[in-house]
Amino acid sequence: MILFYGCRDDEPLSRAVDAAREAGVGHIVLDQNRLAHYDLVFGPGLGDRLRAEGRSLSLDEVTAVYARPLVPPATAGGPTAQARTDAFHRWFTEWLDVAGALVVNRPAAMESNGSKPYQAQLIARAGFAVPDTLVTDDPDEVRAFRDLHGRIVYKSISGIRSVVRELTVEDESRLHLVRGLPTQFQAYVPGRDVRVHVVDGRTFATAVDSPAIDYRYAHRDGLGAELSPCVLPGDVVRRSVALSAALGLPLSGIDLRVRPDGEWVCFEVNPMPAYTFYESHTGQRIAAALVALLAGAHMGGPAPAGV
Structure with missing residues (x-):
């Protein structure tokens, strides 16, 4: 059952x-x-x-x-x-x-996303590049990090969804707030976003074209996002599947960005992905693949044909 x-x-x-x-x-x-x-x-x-x-x-x-x-x-x-x-x-x-x-x-497997800095170490072990990262409650460290990289973004450390924002001149007056809330800052990575859903070793890749820093909330800034299915290079497929398996996740949503120089950077792995957003825009049959996985366990072997 x-x-x-x-x-x-x-x-x-x-x-x-x-x-x-x-x-x-x-x-x-x-x-x-x-x-x-x-x-x-x-x-x-x-x-x-x-x-x-x-x-x-x-x-x-x-x-x-x-x-x-x-x-x-x-x-x-x-x-x-x-x-x-x-x-x-x-x-x-x-x-x-x-x-x-x-x-x-399993809930225990999903806990890796509870600490983004910890999960980033696991991502790096799987062979993906990760952005240069600073976790701090010191405004001076943030300024030095920005001076080093030019453009930086910030997000929460935990698995609670947050909006990724670029640190701007207007944010300077609020930097003191990090003293009460350690925050994760990362070097800005140029390129094209790709969300990869892994379902039991199968991959479903969606390219996202948007001028927004965080395309999930592009509408908040009056911007848009175009989603389309795409084909991953073989080595990126293998690394994505291996990363999902290493985290113990039969289903995962992996956030990648391919840089202009062709390097693939991984931001994080979502252990409870809202895959329907991507499925509705691309027609990819992610839900059907998930049910096939569940049905395979139900039948004691491969999923029935047509599932």
Whole structure:
């Protein structure tokens, strides 16, 4: 049995569920908005069981899980319902790390993105260039770093999504704020952005053309972004697949930029990528590939033809 875990209104999850339905793959959706109505039973003699959406099954029957464990929303029904929601979420996500099933992706594997400087070291080990980086709470160090590189950008250190911005003259008056919040600064890398989704060794590459520093938020600056499928050089494919595997991620979103001189630079690896943004612009069948991976585990071998 395949489980989908997350919020039904989360587009990457809902698209994967639709792809499973289109492929005729049996599944259960565990909606985080309804966790107060579900039960997990653990214990000797009781068996480890899940009761949800009118079904009761042994956790040993679960062969694959696609998990997007977002923070559960506040639950209607008072403190008792909220306590049930919080308890289910905690126990289920802990089970994901030890489950015998295929899990896309295990919470422990996703933790590398919790520290971007740490993850950058893993990226470098996989053979990708990474931008020169400074993590500091000292404004003078930031100024020296900018003087060294000319153009620099800044972003958060953690895995919490942040908008990448270029450090400008106008930011000078706010540099003192880093004393209370260590920030990551990187040398600006010119070139073309490429997002690579890796699904069990398969790659789906999307080129992004945009004048924005962070194309995800180009609209905020009145700018646009054009996305198109592209073909990666063989060595970049191999490094992308190897990097995803080294991080223990059957599904990943790798942010690359190819410099004018042809060098490929890697910024980070997203362990819970919002792949639907890229799929909707390119027609790449990322959700179908994800379901094929899950179905392969469900069938005990390769995914059925046509999935």
